[in-house]
Amino acid sequence: MTEKKKVGEEEMTFFHPDLFEVPEGEPPYLKGYQCKKCGKIWFPKFLPCPNPDCWSEEMETIKLSRRGKIYSATDVYIGQPTMREYMPMVMAYVDLPEGVRVFTQLEGKIGSFRCGDEVELIAGPIRDNRKNQPIIGYKFKKVS
Amino acid sequence: MLMRDVYIIGVGEVVFGMLKDDFHILGQKAVRAAIEDAGISWREIQSAFVGNGTNGITTGQRVFRDLGMCGKLPIINVESACSAGALAVHCAYIRVATGLDEISIGVGTENASLHREPGSAPSPDMTDIEGFLGAVMVAKYGLRAQRYMYETGATMEDLAQVTIKNRRHAANNPYAWRKGKITVEEILNSRMIATPLTLEQCCGMTDGAGAVVVASEEVVKRLGIGRPVRIAASTVVSGPFNVGPKDETGDDIVTLGTNKAYEESGIGPEDIDMVECHDAFTISEILYYEAMGFCGKGEGLRMLRDGDVTQGGKVVFSPRGGMLSYGHPMGASGAAQIVQNVRQLRGQCTGYQVEGAKTAMSQVTGGGLQGTQHAACTTHILSI
Numbered sequence: 001m002t003e004k005k006k007v008g009e010e011e012m013t014f015f016h017p018d019l020f021e022v023p024e025g026e027p028p029y030l031k032g033y034q035c036k037k038c039g040k041i042w043f044p045k046f047l048p049c050p051n052p053d054c055w056s057e058e059m060e061t062i063k064l065s066r067r068g069k070i071y072s073a074t075d076v077y078i079g080q081p082t083m084r085e086y087m088p089m090v091m092a093y094v095d096l097p098e099g100v101r102v103f104t105q106l107e108g109k110i111g112s113f114r115c116g117d118e119v120e121l122i123a124g125p126i127r128d129n130r131k132n133q134p135i136i137g138y139k140f141k142k143v144s
Numbered sequence: 145m146l147m148r149d150v151y152i153i154g155v156g157e158v159v160f161g162m163l164k165d166d167f168h169i170l171g172q173k174a175v176r177a178a179i180e181d182a183g184i185s186w187r188e189i190q191s192a193f194v195g196n197g198t199n200g201i202t203t204g205q206r207v208f209r210d211l212g213m214c215g216k217l218p219i220i221n222v223e224s225a226c227s228a229g230a231l232a233v234h235c236a237y238i239r240v241a242t243g244l245d246e247i248s249i250g251v252g253t254e255n256a257s258l259h260r261e262p263g264s265a266p267s268p269d270m271t272d273i274e275g276f277l278g279a280v281m282v283a284k285y286g287l288r289a290q291r292y293m294y295e296t297g298a299t300m301e302d303l304a305q306v307t308i309k310n311r312r313h314a315a316n317n318p319y320a321w322r323k324g325k326i327t328v329e330e331i332l333n334s335r336m337i338a339t340p341l342t343l344e345q346c347c348g349m350t351d352g353a354g355a356v357v358v359a360s361e362e363v364v365k366r367l368g369i370g371r372p373v374r375i376a377a378s379t380v381v382s383g384p385f386n387v388g389p390k391d392e393t394g395d396d397i398v399t400l401g402t403n404k405a406y407e408e409s410g411i412g413p414e415d416i417d418m419v420e421c422h423d424a425f426t427i428s429e430i431l432y433y434e435a436m437g438f439c440g441k442g443e444g445l446r447m448l449r450d451g452d453v454t455q456g457g458k459v460v461f462s463p464r465g466g467m468l469s470y471g472h473p474m475g476a477s478g479a480a481q482i483v484q485n486v487r488q489l490r491g492q493c494t495g496y497q498v499e500g501a502k503t504a505m506s507q508v509t510g511g512g513l514q515g516t517q518h519a520a521c522t523t524h525i526l527s528i
Contacts, residue, residue, distance in 0.1 A: 050385065072287040074289075074339050075338065076283045076339075078280075078282070079278055089278065091283045092287070100387055103273070111339075115294040127277075
């Protein structure tokens, strides 16, 4: 597959200010987007509101719950060619109470995650940029 | 708008595998075989649709230029990830059904092995958030398999039965890549890709091509085809989108697409004799028994265990061997499925024939897109 080069992508080190907040001295959180007109909640960021009967361009940023439940998890051994150093890794769908499902990497031991496990949000490296620097993004780990 | 009946008058495919011929040469071989099978002149084809995923732009013109057919007919390139080959046939079908053309051709072709990086897995586009976070298609199906096992108690040994069945089906199919006996141990001991899916539970990234010539009833009569294969349904749907929880052991877009095909054809699951589905991974086929309405929720495994989906059973799934035997060249599979279904209905599949088959369904999904289960799904029902 050809990978198109986007301006600035080679230097990205944080994924992504629109989606993820890591406040100083406080636990990180994901940013959901609630439509001011129809009230639907979206993640990641969409503009306009993807409700086709709405399409409003007025969205409100909301703080999503830091804890969720694993819907399913898989240990991935063969992944994308530019992520070889990160393999094996755990990938999962995590369901948040706001009715949003998030695809995410999990931090923790391979083989240790089960459907239904409670997890909480952390920050961690998710892949490297084109300069081989880690990009910090959102991940989940088991609730201790 | 009044839609005419459309028939398939010619089919052609290449032997699938890791091939040295690039996509356009594979496409040419399939096209020539289909034209010969139809018994028509190349001049009679009025439009061509070529489905492909990764081989670049102007892929259709690359196929037809070296056959001297560029300049003689409109050639339209079709993209829909893994659904492209069937979508190309759908587009050819529409040209004839609406009366625009008397004869059209749909082609699916792909060469992955000459161009892809070995030892890596296909992923959604990098502009898709899941792709950026590292998603690969095998992982997305791994998630579905893990959930199915959690909900039903299915085991990896159960999933392996799909590979065993499909490779057995392909044993006498000259076009299949991998075929014949394989054991549960061999399947489960093969390299783990994304739990619970080991290498032999995944379709290979092979190369191949298929071509399908479609025509009106008038052409069928002129050619004197006594028992023509009719396209009873040709449907295309896009993936329902929402960012909330979905039932990943169901498949909303496949249910949508196949229901649309049942309605369009007036032929329901109880009347379908065989299905070529998107068995890119063992779990896929099991989920599709359920999503396509051949059994109830959670009953897919029972169908497999009871022999309902193999030769002699209620509905033979993957009589050609499926993607687990052919591998899955992205743009080619959707067309190749239809080619084999036509051969089955004509009774031309010596050694792997579905006896007395009157109806055949084929289905391919395309693309992983965040918030959808697949981006596209193309379904065909054929009858004779």
